[in-house]
């Protein structure tokens with residue numbers, strides 16, 4: 001049987017009875033949108049991240065674009081963002097007609113604090129940091145720069161549930177932390193879902209109003225909002241996953257430790273977590289100059305892999321209007337050509353790990 005890069009069914013079977021009981025409870029309750037499960041999840045997740053508030057939303061992309069909308073970032077404003085992030089981070093900016101300014105990542109795939117200050121202009125309003133692949137970016141320096149230049153700080157934590165920098169959780173450093181609960185994420189639902197975290201009571205209230213057609217009181221609308229609500233079923237199931245998140249992360253860390261120790265191949269570079277950062281291994285991403293040959297080789301050994309991501313945002317069709325061309329961001333473009341995510345998922349058996357390690361070590 002082929003080893004897949006990710007196996008979401010395994011995560012379900014680990015806690016099958018709990019998930020099934022909760023699903024039936026919610027279905028039988030007769031209350032499906034914005035109820036007790038959502039409120040309880042919001043409280044539990046805020047407490048997990050270490051922020052005062054969490055607001056459940058319909059997706060990670062919604063968390064991002066609504067975040068910039070509520071920070072009043074729009075036409076004429078610039079937001080600094082890593083060149084190698086997932087497209088949704090950038091869409092969160094451009095949906096508001098603000099301009100993304102791409103920053104080349106550091107050697108940990110993260111936002112590079114050394115490259116931020118050169119890019120700041122008088123149009124710069126915010127920095128968006130993506131804790132890519134589960135690795136926390138170097139937040140101490142980034143927070144300092146934001147304070148010094150009076151910039152808003154938004155964190156894209158869609159891949160970093162539970163990852164810390166110097167012991168502080170990602171999603172608690174900035175004005176707003178944006179989370180996705182898409183099924184493949186470390187804290188995954190069984191459909192779409194998202195949330196924001198914040199310590200700011202006004203933003204907490206603004207998100208609650210915005211997600212529900214801009215209404216606090218039914219049929220009275222203060223602003224033009226969105227329909228972006230986490231539903232009761234997903235919230236209930238997420239509460240179960242959240243309860244087990246630390247052990248799920250621990251399991252992924254054990255797999256990563258084996259990969260770190262046992263993969264030894266001069267053609268392959270292993271991921272490097274920054275000093276002070278922790279990684280929750282949303283993906284285990286290696287780099288290889290002969291990446292495409294490696295993919296075919298692993299495929300011939302029945303091992304599936306994925307490229308996160310083959311085309312960087314600045315070269316995407318949808319961002320042609322920004323006017324970037326090949327060669328503008330060489331580090332980002334090099335990563336797009338060389339990164340490869342190898343199998344990493346909860347419920348991965350020791351035997352599956354052995355097969356992956358052995359095959360990679362035998363690649364010539």
Ligand SMILES: *Cc1c(COP(=O)(O)O)cnc(C)c1O
Pocket residue numbers: 059060061062085086088089130156158159179180181182192193194
């Ligand atoms: C998944 C993801 C998103 C988008 O989340 P959705 O819930 O799929 O909308 C945003 N940013 C990053 C880095 C992601 O990995």
